[in-house]
Amino acid sequence: MIELSLNEVEMLAAKTARGAGFSWGLCDDIGKCAKALAAGGLPWAPSLLALARDSPSLAAPTLSFPAEAVSAISAPTDGSCLCPIRTGALIADRPGMLTGHPLRIERVAHPLWLVGFAALWDVRVRVSWKGACADVAGGAIAAKAGDAGWLAPDAGVTISRGPDGVREPDGRRRASIDPTVFEALGAIAARTYVPASDNSRATGAGGSRTDDE
Numbered sequence: 001m002i003e004l005s006l007n008e009v010e011m012l013a014a015k016t017a018r019g020a021g022f023s024w025g026l027c028d029d030i031g032k033c034a035k036a037l038a039a040g041g042l043p044w045a046p047s048l049l050a051l052a053r054d055s056p057s058l059a060a061p062t063l064s065f066p067a068e069a070v071s072a073i074s075a076p077t078d079g080s081c082l083c084p085i086r087t088g089a090l091i092a093d094r095p096g097m098l099t100g101h102p103l104r105i106e107r108v109a110h111p112l113w114l115v116g117f118a119a120l121w122d123v124r125v126r127v128s129w130k131g132a133c134a135d136v137a138g139g140a141i142a143a144k145a146g147d148a149g150w151l152a153p154d155a156g157v158t159i160s161r162g163p164d165g166v167r168e169p170d171g172r173r174r175a176s177i178d179p180t181v182f183e184a185l186g187a188i189a190a191r192t193y194v195p196a197s198d199n200s201r202a203t204g205a206g207g208s209r210t211d212d213e
Helices: 006-019 024-039 044-057 084-093 112-118 179-192 198-202
Strands: 002-005 103-109 125-129 132-137 140-143 154-161 174-177
Touching (some): 002 006, 006 044, 006 174, 006 179, 024 084, 024 112, 044 174, 044 179, 112 140, 112 154
Antiparallel strands (some): 125 132, 125 154
């Protein structure tokens, strides 16, 4: 296994997201979500790889009513899944959706990322789907022991008011990642790199041709 600091997790996730085609703003969100998931001991890396590979086929959510009146976000009628990142960003922009009633989200892909988003919201919530449940407050994620559904490819998710007393996790400051997954994420992140050329070298990119030491 390869160990990364939480800051390295955030940077790798943001670069991978950009390589997968997400906008810069959403890349920043994905990096922060990955950091929160890693701090909570949740499987951010394999879920990120699956998200990056599936992202072209995922749909953005739409609302036809004022946010405060919405108790559910419907899945697309064409059978595709909602993008968890765009769904999380939509909820973040409309915090009224989280007050007064549970919010149910149909057929969202890789729902683990909604747990990561919940860690960025200034509200205490419980995020649950079949086989998984997490209480989130103040950036801390308290995952239910024994849950096996974190890597569900898609699920119907319920976000409801969370219980009092969610405490900071056990001080985790580093995260482990499988070398194969690390290499695959790096390959996606590398799509954002500018190819080497004589012109880029001449203007100072990369290492020097001459060792001056």
